Amino acid sequence: MKQLPANFIIGAVLVAFVVGVAALSLIWTPHDPTDLNIRAKFGAPSHVNWLGTDQLGRDLVSQLMAAARNSMTVALVAVLLGGSIGVALGLLASAIGGWVEDIVMRLADLGFAFPALLFAIMLAAVFGPSLTNAVLAIAFINIPIFARVARASGNQIWTREYVLAARAAGMNKFTITLDHILPNIAAAVIVQATIEFAVAILAEAALSYLGLGAQPPASSWGRMLSEAQTLMYLAPELAIYPGLCIVTAVLGFGLLGDGLRDMTDPRLARAR
């Protein structure tokens, strides 16, 4: 078997770790992450609290684990939601072509004018800040990205001979899209989804840091950092761990996505 790319292996290990911890937090954390114990505030690392406690005496490890779960959930929902709408639009554009394709692609261009943060800001201003709005904002920016990927790869498949054969045999465009186009663009979509997963984790952290995402008492790496920032002179270590978690998760999914792309599309592996 061919040797796996290094970025794929490192990425897979990091992702397995982060996803494993997030899954574990569903059934077990060392302590209840929201359990206050004001007497034990700013506790040093010990055999009870492995990384110590925060300003309210909450166990840091448990909070980081719960935050991992929340972060993964947000990224998963946002990428699935935005990705499926985007892929559907891209497939539609690719199957019908003509003015439908033009309109979908112009709409996708329009989507690129709004960074996730701007969209989240609008939603927060109208409905108030919440995790749901953060998810919607991140999902929204994923729509144009996936629409482009699905259309570009879809257009390639539509010119293949087996597709022409299927059309000659009288299959309609909808059936061809489901039977031939979708399975053949799946690899490109999965690669993109892995990379967008990393972007979504980063976006959730930033939105929660700014107060537009997870609201107390939900644990979030971004929110932990914004709380830690006000305590930097008292407990600088509180500002370290959540950031390390974000970097681990983002780096993991980013490398995994790069590695998958190198494996599925060797032309792109070139001089990187």
Place this chain on the structure above:
Amino acid sequence: MSYFLLRRTIGFLATLVAVSVVVFAVMNVLPGDPALTILGLDATDDALAALRDDLGLNDPLLARYFGWVAGALVGDFGTSHSFRVPVAELIAERLPMTLSLAVAGMILTLIIALTVGIYAASHHGKPGDWITMFLSQLGIAIPAFWLSILLVLLFAVNLRWLPPGGFAGWSDPVAAMRSLVLPTVALALVQSAVLARVTRSSALEVMRQDFTRTARASGFSQRRILWRHVLPNALVPIVTIVGMQFAALVTGTIVIENVFYLPGLGRLIFQSIANRDLPTVQALVMLFAVIVVTANFVVDLLYVLIDPRLKART
């Protein structure tokens, strides 16, 4: 050329119109009563009615949209509820901060990214290449706000060289510059991570081509070849990414201003959300989106300046 310009300009204007429709729609058409959002649940009916009248909420939607756009075109974005001054005044007051941060950030980004990218390309396959590429991979994964916190921890809390945040105004230029150092560095380091990678791979591509070999065979110095022959030819992909990154840079200033408590537009937007000041939020979101769209338009035009061959194709 004029045909190309015309087509791009029409596309640019159409995008601006579409962006204004989206911003207006999200802020006004979605369910919810703006007057209730602004005043809160315990507002009296009279106060709500007065505010609705004041905001023009009783007018038809289309009339409100055209009123807003017509106003915005001449610099009238309505009145801020929380600050009780015209929104345009608020923007004018805070724009210099955001602009200086964005421009300084972009310049520093270009300096770091081009130097690191060209360095990595010219040391292709050697440890210098691996180390810089590892750092840039890390830079892509680091959130700008965490990097800012780390910089503050090191340079403000521990070493006490620079202030941890805040901005006292330009009356003391040295103090003002000092408070902008960390925000600019935080903004630029994260941005340059992506750009350095693009610079490297684009430069590597050019270095494989015949004219680079010819230049080398002609006995030009390595430095001259890199900066005079390789870089200019590697610019097209770099400019594409710079244009795309401008959106990230604009978003970046919003985040960074909030990390360092800088009185710019990004800070204003969050104060306005907290104050439920919808007209101000609407104006600022529109302004930021216009900046992003304009940046993309300028990049389109720059292509042709950098690479006249593209003209024929468009």
